[in-house]
Amino acid sequence: MLIDCPHCGPRDLAEFSYQGDATRTRPDPASTDTQAWLDYVYNRPNPAGRHREYWQHTGGCRAHLVVERDTLTHEIHAVAPVRGNAKSGDAA
Amino acid sequence: MVERASPLGSDFRPGSYGDFANGAEVTILELDRAGIVEATAWPGQEKALCEALAGACNLRLSAGSGNGAANREGVCAFNIGPGRFLVSGPRETLAGQLESAVPDTIGTVTDLSHGRTVLGIEGPKAEWVLAKLFALDFASAAFPVHSGCATAHHEIAVQIQRRGEKRFELYVSRSFARSFANTLRRAAEDVGYTIK
Amino acid sequence: MSPRRTSAGGSIDRTRTIRFTFDGEAHTGHAGDTLASALLANGVSLVGRSFKYHRPRGVFSAGVDEPNALVTILREGVREPNIPATQIELHDGLRAESQNRFPSLAWDFGALNQLGGRLLGAGFYYKTFMGPVAGPLKGTRFWMMCEHVIRRAAGLGRADYEADPSRYEHMNAFCDVLVVGGGIAGLMAAEAAAKAGKRVILAEQEKQTGGFARWSGETIDAKPADAWAAEITARLSALDNVRLLTRTAVWGYYDGNTLAALERVNDHVARTPKGHPRQRHWTIRAGTVVLATGALERPIVFPGNDCPGVMLAGAVRRYAGEFGVLPGEKTVLFTNNDSAYQAAAAIRRAGGHVAAIVDVRKQIGDEATALATEAGVVPLTGHAIVGTKGGKALSGAVVQAFDADTGRLSGEARPIDCDSLAVSGGWQPVIHLASQAGGKPVWDAEKQAFLPPEPTQRWIGAGAFLGETGSVEALASGRNAGLKSADKRPSRAKLPETAPSALDLTPAPVLEIRGKGKAFVDFQHDVTADDVRLAHREGFVSVEHLKRYTTLGMATDQGKTSNVPGLAIMAAARGIEIPQAGTTRFRPPFSPVAIGALAAERYGDLKPERLTPLHDWHEEHGAEMTPAGLWHRPLAYAGAGETVEQAYIREASAVRRSVGLVDVSTLGKIAVKGPDAATFLDRVYTNTFSTLKVGKARYGLMLREDGLVFDDGTTWRLGETDFLMTTTTANAGPVMQHLEYCLDILWPDLKVHLTSVTDQWAGAAIAGPKARAVLERCVTGTAVDNDALPFMGIVHGEIDGAPVMICRLSFSGELAYEVYCGAGHGVHVWEALLEAGEPFGITPYGMEALGALRIEKGHVTGAEIDGRTTARDLYLDGMLSKKKSFIGSGLMDRPALIDRNRLRLVGVVSLDGQPLGGGAHLVESGNRDEPGDSIGHVTGYCYSPALEKYIGLALVKGGKTRHGTRAFLSDPLRKRFGQVEIVSHHFFDPDGERMHG
Numbered sequence A: 001m002l003i004d005c006p007h008c009g010p011r012d013l014a015e016f017s018y019q020g021d022a023t024r025t026r027p028d029p030a031s032t033d034t035q036a037w038l039d040y041v042y043n044r045p046n047p048a049g050r051h052r053e054y055w056q057h058t059g060g061c062r063a064h065l066v067v068e069r070d071t072l073t074h075e076i077h078a079v080a081p082v083r084g085n086a087k088s089g090d091a092a
Numbered sequence B: 001m002v003e004r005a006s007p008l009g010s011d012f013r014p015g016s017y018g019d020f021a022n023g024a025e026v027t028i029l030e031l032d033r034a035g036i037v038e039a040t041a042w043p044g045q046e047k048a049l050c051e052a053l054a055g056a057c058n059l060r061l062s063a064g065s066g067n068g069a070a071n072r073e074g075v076c077a078f079n080i081g082p083g084r085f086l087v088s089g090p091r092e093t094l095a096g097q098l099e100s101a102v103p104d105t106i107g108t109v110t111d112l113s114h115g116r117t118v119l120g121i122e123g124p125k126a127e128w129v130l131a132k133l134f135a136l137d138f139a140s141a142a143f144p145v146h147s148g149c150a151t152a153h154h155e156i157a158v159q160i161q162r163r164g165e166k167r168f169e170l171y172v173s174r175s176f177a178r179s180f181a182n183t184l185r186r187a188a189e190d191v192g193y194t195i196k
Numbered sequence C: 001m002s003p004r005r006t007s008a009g010g011s012i013d014r015t016r017t018i019r020f021t022f023d024g025e026a027h028t029g030h031a032g033d034t035l036a037s038a039l040l041a042n043g044v045s046l047v048g049r050s051f052k053y054h055r056p057r058g059v060f061s062a063g064v065d066e067p068n069a070l071v072t073i074l075r076e077g078v079r080e081p082n083i084p085a086t087q088i089e090l091h092d093g094l095r096a097e098s099q100n101r102f103p104s105l106a107w108d109f110g111a112l113n114q115l116g117g118r119l120l121g122a123g124f125y126y127k128t129f130m131g132p133v134a135g136p137l138k139g140t141r142f143w144m145m146c147e148h149v150i151r152r153a154a155g156l157g158r159a160d161y162e163a164d165p166s167r168y169e170h171m172n173a174f175c176d177v178l179v180v181g182g183g184i185a186g187l188m189a190a191e192a193a194a195k196a197g198k199r200v201i202l203a204e205q206e207k208q209t210g211g212f213a214r215w216s217g218e219t220i221d222a223k224p225a226d227a228w229a230a231e232i233t234a235r236l237s238a239l240d241n242v243r244l245l246t247r248t249a250v251w252g253y254y255d256g257n258t259l260a261a262l263e264r265v266n267d268h269v270a271r272t273p274k275g276h277p278r279q280r281h282w283t284i285r286a287g288t289v290v291l292a293t294g295a296l297e298r299p300i301v302f303p304g305n306d307c308p309g310v311m312l313a314g315a316v317r318r319y320a321g322e323f324g325v326l327p328g329e330k331t332v333l334f335t336n337n338d339s340a341y342q343a344a345a346a347i348r349r350a351g352g353h354v355a356a357i358v359d360v361r362k363q364i365g366d367e368a369t370a371l372a373t374e375a376g377v378v379p380l381t382g383h384a385i386v387g388t389k390g391g392k393a394l395s396g397a398v399v400q401a402f403d404a405d406t407g408r409l410s411g412e413a414r415p416i417d418c419d420s421l422a423v424s425g426g427w428q429p430v431i432h433l434a435s436q437a438g439g440k441p442v443w444d445a446e447k448q449a450f451l452p453p454e455p456t457q458r459w460i461g462a463g464a465f466l467g468e469t470g471s472v473e474a475l476a477s478g479r480n481a482g483l484k485s486a487d488k489r490p491s492r493a494k495l496p497e498t499a500p501s502a503l504d505l506t507p508a509p510v511l512e513i514r515g516k517g518k519a520f521v522d523f524q525h526d527v528t529a530d531d532v533r534l535a536h537r538e539g540f541v542s543v544e545h546l547k548r549y550t551t552l553g554m555a556t557d558q559g560k561t562s563n564v565p566g567l568a569i570m571a572a573a574r575g576i577e578i579p580q581a582g583t584t585r586f587r588p589p590f591s592p593v594a595i596g597a598l599a600a601e602r603y604g605d606l607k608p609e610r611l612t613p614l615h616d617w618h619e620e621h622g623a624e625m626t627p628a629g630l631w632h633r634p635l636a637y638a639g640a641g642e643t644v645e646q647a648y649i650r651e652a653s654a655v656r657r658s659v660g661l662v663d664v665s666t667l668g669k670i671a672v673k674g675p676d677a678a679t680f681l682d683r684v685y686t687n688t689f690s691t692l693k694v695g696k697a698r699y700g701l702m703l704r705e706d707g708l709v710f711d712d713g714t715t716w717r718l719g720e721t722d723f724l725m726t727t728t729t730a731n732a733g734p735v736m737q738h739l740e741y742c743l744d745i746l747w748p749d750l751k752v753h754l755t756s757v758t759d760q761w762a763g764a765a766i767a768g769p770k771a772r773a774v775l776e777r778c779v780t781g782t783a784v785d786n787d788a789l790p791f792m793g794i795v796h797g798e799i800d801g802a803p804v805m806i807c808r809l810s811f812s813g814e815l816a817y818e819v820y821c822g823a824g825h826g827v828h829v830w831e832a833l834l835e836a837g838e839p840f841g842i843t844p845y846g847m848e849a850l851g852a853l854r855i856e857k858g859h860v861t862g863a864e865i866d867g868r869t870t871a872r873d874l875y876l877d878g879m880l881s882k883k884k885s886f887i888g889s890g891l892m893d894r895p896a897l898i899d900r901n902r903l904r905l906v907g908v909v910s911l912d913g914q915p916l917g918g919g920a921h922l923v924e925s926g927n928r929d930e931p932g933d934s935i936g937h938v939t940g941y942c943y944s945p946a947l948e949k950y951i952g953l954a955l956v957k958g959g960k961t962r963h964g965t966r967a968f969l970s971d972p973l974r975k976r977f978g979q980v981e982i983v984s985h986h987f988f989d990p991d992g993e994r995m996h997g
């Protein structure tokens, strides 16, 4: 499998590490709503089909990416940097 | 000035190795880079960082993924991540020089002069040998001279810059350098190699 | 002259004689032979024994589809089993052995299994090895003994116990177009794509390109087809943008048009040249793939069809055409299509004798009739083979009238004298890779074959792969596929000329002749037609279940000859059509791949070694090294006659008494820089760093989001916006990833940069009452007294000319400093410290002493921070800031995490003077045999030189509340049981007077 890193171009899957579900949002840091924290840390929808995931290009530019992937076919529909400047220079 | 010890050990010594009956087709060497520095721009400051680095080192460096440059004094730089460049050169003072050239409004500079070992591989079979270790397209159309990238050989992170049609420079973390050099040497045995 | 070798013809080099042995017997062949062709040429028909029944087996095919002729190769001191003789290129000194026979191939005890054939039917193992549930053997282990015997009897080749000394390597390749298959279609495709300027890789699994053209005897562009193929191959080789890979089987088609291939670089020579690999594993990323993988012939299943001498008709044609070998003196052909007629003619042309052509069809066309005439026989149409004669070699075939429409046999069965029987059941396109790429094969009722699925990845089919059978079609579809792969339209330019064939290769829908005797579907796994029907009767109607229950198609040949007949039999049993019975999804590998080829350069210890700048010094000074993750660290510097335990006790005592020096270069080090660095640290650490003064360090604790402890370490403030974080050795990577995640995803607004500087610095901790005195003797450019360098203070200076950074902090509980210098100066500074410490008897110490010193002090490491402990469990709750939120603060106070009865940190002291054991459980009962429930476990232990006892740290239910109580250490694996006292984990100098002194 190849992931097309927005910074580095297509690279082998072995260079990336999975960093979890990209659809969850972290509660406000000061929140004392335990259920909200439990949902954030433990509960996952695990959809069959399109899913948004975080992947880090650990064996490359080290940027975190949002990968939209089909969990049934492994097809990757989109890869975007989490931060706006993954295409360095273009943002400038 | 205290001399810097090489991490490669006594086995890494000049000579010809592997199947060199028909002439060694690559040369492997440890490059002496007294200054190795990582410089990183804040978001939106990528161009400014390039200009600062280019100005300080007399390089024709432009922002953008994988871009790189080198000058006649032996200073070279290439992009290794979003807004991130690896700069190296023959002088130990490089880190200090870049720290003054890059104000903290543009980005940060970190000295890696002791932390990276630079291996050179050169020769008609350099691409062949590197292709064994990295899932990268080394053809010059895909990987032009001066351009660079960050990649990995299993656990070992490696940054690579192409310095000539048949010449590449590999930056590895010092602690992995001996292991990686051995892997590189083994990969070059079928084409025969010379250590300089 | 070999008995079966023709006097002329074929592409072997008759001037070169090759010597080889089979089962120790010397034979000769010619350059260009395979082991199979050479054995056949020598009249060797029996080459192996079958998997379950030990039936004699001979060569069945001429290529990658071989199910029977598996041999073991003895090469360079290693035995490699289960290699098809059809794929072994003959070379001088080749040593091959037959398999699964005892004591010899001809006289095999295991053949007695045939008598028990009924017992060993489908699902035998499943039915047998459940253990007797009734009868006299109930409750015994009798079945396990049976299993032992049967497992030894069943099977194929025997693997070696020795390590494989062969060398393998990986290669990555990128191309615009990968052409799989070097037959005429593949060659045309490669040339068309290459001419259009594409980067092309052509992979051919055999030793040379040409495929069918090499032995077909056809003519292309007025040249013999093999000469034409050689010419186009030479043109391709001359192109810079084409890489020709022969002996390279593409065996896997993965996501993202990534394909795996195995190049057998040196298997065809007796000895791999020095520095070269035996095999090379290619990972090829292709823009477009052209699948020109051809077709494989299928057999017809009939009783006795596994007798040595029965062979595929196309194989007979190939042996005659390519190798000049006739598999017998009198050959009978049995077919449901016209391709056997080509084989018959080829036998005749090579000087052989055709005894009969038996065709299940009632009528045949003119061209087939003409070929029969050329072969010198009148075909027996409307007939079938219903049995064979002979044991270790075929001596005859039994023929009977047959109605292809009803499947009924009639009339008298009569024998035909023959020693070779060539069978054709039609052709099946090699669609394995297309299936692996995704998509379901399509059954074509007209062609009686599975055709490729609609592509789900970027591939284009060509040639016989598409179900086309003629060379005219292959040349055209090959060129078109090449053009299409280069985004070009089909060309109308003239194609190479070849005579179109009027033969009808569409088979009659007959794949099995039912009669008396075992009729094999899967030769390699000994699965018979009756086994398939038995599976059906027992309810295994799904193809996938059928495969697993009978093991049909699951042997090393992956059912290349058996899948379609097996499906046909299953469909017939169910009274449905083949597509309703289903297809099977092909999985990699297409052909067997050595594990070594996948491991490639990851030989030996597999992992790279990470060495500190002081590594060579440690080894030169007698250190026993120990792995710590990828790192190698000194365990202890045992002198002559000293054990490791004696050495670490000496080393640790020296630290407490005077001064010691330890390499701490492996600690993770991360530069944290930027205007928001302090804010960032406040969020990732449980305690506060924004209040830390420049030039000072602070111990920090990190939690995970779930509230459990993640890592600990000191972080040094080198400048207002410049911090140096240290992590534990083991967690350096995970902490870096965690911090990057926080910055990229949680707080992208923070201006902070992270750089791993672990390798930039060599670190030495100097510890002991004399540590300061040593520094005073060697450090220049800064004072190191208590004012200049207070506890947790940082100074910059030089040691013997090398710049250093010194932080006063202690892991041992002694007055201690961490001295950091550039990694390249590590040995220089280390030796200067040793020299300065000489008057004090400075002692280098290793991990064991380091561990003993920290246990005495009750400092936690990875053994206690095991991913299950909270800060409270470790009595580090004082570090949990109440003034701010931080990673983990949201969940750290969950009820289960603050339960009083959790496992919490304590010290334990051995009361019987014996060592404790890491991981040993603590129990309350003093009964060694009935120790009861665990109340906790030991996380680390040592002999404490300071206390002169065996002590340890433990995680125990209730923690502190048990101080002063007694418990028992229960460690049955190490046969250890003894009493301990539970005490505070601060064994030594609990008030820390020594390190502050």
Ligand SMILES: [Zn+2]
Pocket: A005, A006, A007, A008, A009, A057, A060, A061, A062, A063
């Ligand atoms: Zn990347």
